[in-house]
Amino acid sequence: MKSSKSFDFVDYLKTHSIFRGMSEEQIKTLAASASVRQYEPGACLFKQGESADHCYIVVSGRVSVEIPSIYGPPLIVQTIADEGVLGWSWLIPPYQWAFEAIAQNPTEVIEFDGAALRNACESDPALGYQLMKRFAGLMSQRLHEAREKMMENWSAPGFA
Numbered sequence: 001m002k003s004s005k006s007f008d009f010v011d012y013l014k015t016h017s018i019f020r021g022m023s024e025e026q027i028k029t030l031a032a033s034a035s036v037r038q039y040e041p042g043a044c045l046f047k048q049g050e051s052a053d054h055c056y057i058v059v060s061g062r063v064s065v066e067i068p069s070i071y072g073p074p075l076i077v078q079t080i081a082d083e084g085v086l087g088w089s090w091l092i093p094p095y096q097w098a099f100e101a102i103a104q105n106p107t108e109v110i111e112f113d114g115a116a117l118r119n120a121c122e123s124d125p126a127l128g129y130q131l132m133k134r135f136a137g138l139m140s141q142r143l144h145e146a147r148e149k150m151m152e153n154w155s156a157p158g159f160a
Contacts, residue, residue, distance in 0.1 A: 007110070009034045016057065018085050018134050026127050029120050034112040039063075039103035045086070046097045052089035053114045055135075058082060061107025066100045067144075074100065075153060077147045088135045090114025 009031035011017045019027060036059070039045060045056065048068055057061075062081045066074035077099060080086050089097045091114070121128030 002065045006037055007034075009110070010052065012110075016083065018057075018138070022130055026124075026130060029124070029127060030112065030117070033116040033120070034110050035113075037106045037109050037111045039109070041103055041105050041107075043107075045101040045103065045109070048097050048100050050097055052087065052095045052097045053089035054083070055090050055112045055114055055117075056101075056109040058084045058086060059108045059110060061109075062104040063107055063109075064102050064104055066102060067149075068100055077149050077150055079104065085138055087114075088139045090117070091135050092139075 010024075010027055013027050013030050013034075019030065020029075022030075039061070045063060046052065046054070058080050060082060062079050062086075063086055064076045065078040065080060065086070066076050068074050069158075080101075086101055086109070087097075089095060090112075095114070115130070121131060
């Protein structure tokens with residue numbers, strides 16, 4: 001799939017809700033680790049338990065955040081669409097994906113190199129603090145959504 005946009009990462013990231021208010025230098029650090037990627041429908045961005053080394057902003061398309069099932073279809077926790085942020089596991093040891101992400105239609109993302117960002121955070125604790133604050137909200141939201149979906153779909157034997 002060919003990219004539909006040409007990106008000035010610095011300008012784009014300055015205005016994105018998750019990064020708005022960060023310093024120019026911090027935005028430039030983020031931009032240096034960014035690239036554009038495309039995924040076809042059904043493509044897996046990441047799998048639960050695998051090494052987490054990226055995070056994403058969905059520029060166009062839709063990505064489902066899923067919990068795999070032993071039997072039957074996966075539990076779709078959330079669907080991330082335009083401007084949505086995907087992936088926080090790159091920031092928290094042991095750096096393994098907690099969920100799976102599947103492109104639902106042709107999808108274009110900005111992909112950030114998580115290892116490069118972790119190194120930048122080690123060198124610049126102020127950057128690390130800014131990213132931790134911003135991604136902690138994302139983690140909380142995603143885990144809340146997962147708990148809600150599991151409760152909606154849970155039916156223990158013997159309970160009405």
